[in-house]
Amino acid sequence: MAQKAFQTYYPEVMAHCYGCGTLNEYGHQIKSFWDGEESVCHFMPKPYHIAIPGYVYGGMLASLIDCHGTGTAAAAAYRAAGRAMDTEPAFRFLTASLHVDYLKPTPLGIELEIRGKVKDVKGRKVVIEVWIAASGITTVRGEVVAVQVPDEMVAALLQAKPG
């Protein structure tokens, strides 16, 4: 059976993120998957996601690292708990800190590969190393410190849910 993207398991009320929410029609809707011990995501920037002509905008690259990082953090939490991703309660992470090193300009017009690797899972905190490659050349490296969405925030969101 084909693997479903991490982001498809986010509860509906937490699936509106501009970077990765499946319900945000204006957003990037990135999709992340396991590839052995690493996670992987492919993304094609739009022509207007430009920095200087020919290169991808750094804020877009930071966003890809951010959302692929939080997605990988959720998937890692399920793995650490020995649970399938379709079991309740759902894991959903927010970014506590983000670090991005732009090693070289990232060419625009090429599908990017974003990869993640779990560095640490400790309680509600997960640290993910993420890097981006264009045509097999790594252009950006980053780290995401992700924390599980606080229970009271989840409760408030579920209560505020329309319908």
Place this chain on the structure above:
Amino acid sequence: MAQKAFQTYYPEVMAHCYGCGTLNEYGHQIKSFWDGEESVCHFMPKPYHIAIPGYVYGGMLASLIDCHGTGTAAAAAYRAAGRAMDTEPAFRFLTASLHVDYLKPTPLGIELEIRGKVKDVKGRKVVIEVWIAASGITTVRGEVVAVQVPDEMVAALLQAKPG
């Protein structure tokens, strides 16, 4: 005379950035100004720049820090050189590294204030501290290490310029 935004001084060929380019019709077109020793920018996220309901998407906040940082770096370079911003050759910076600490969720629906402070100007490298506040409460703090666009890249861009 009213102060013009830093970004309005970017050479045309380098004014296409999705975050801050005045010529990118799809982009955020942020505008940064001096406010004494600090730089300041105001930005109203769109309703779809959402993380979880009620809060601003972290990738957007990282983008604001990034572009306000590079804008402030350019302005700081003119100050350090004792030059007005409308003199040639123009200063334009790219991000070498970006660090963002999300201190607390940033509420959506409020105009954000992004402030920058020059930490260091050394040769072609400028370090800028940036923070974001909503209703006077600082929610995000970051740091941008910006480097001046390499001369050969500027030359290539000017050469490739249509017309």
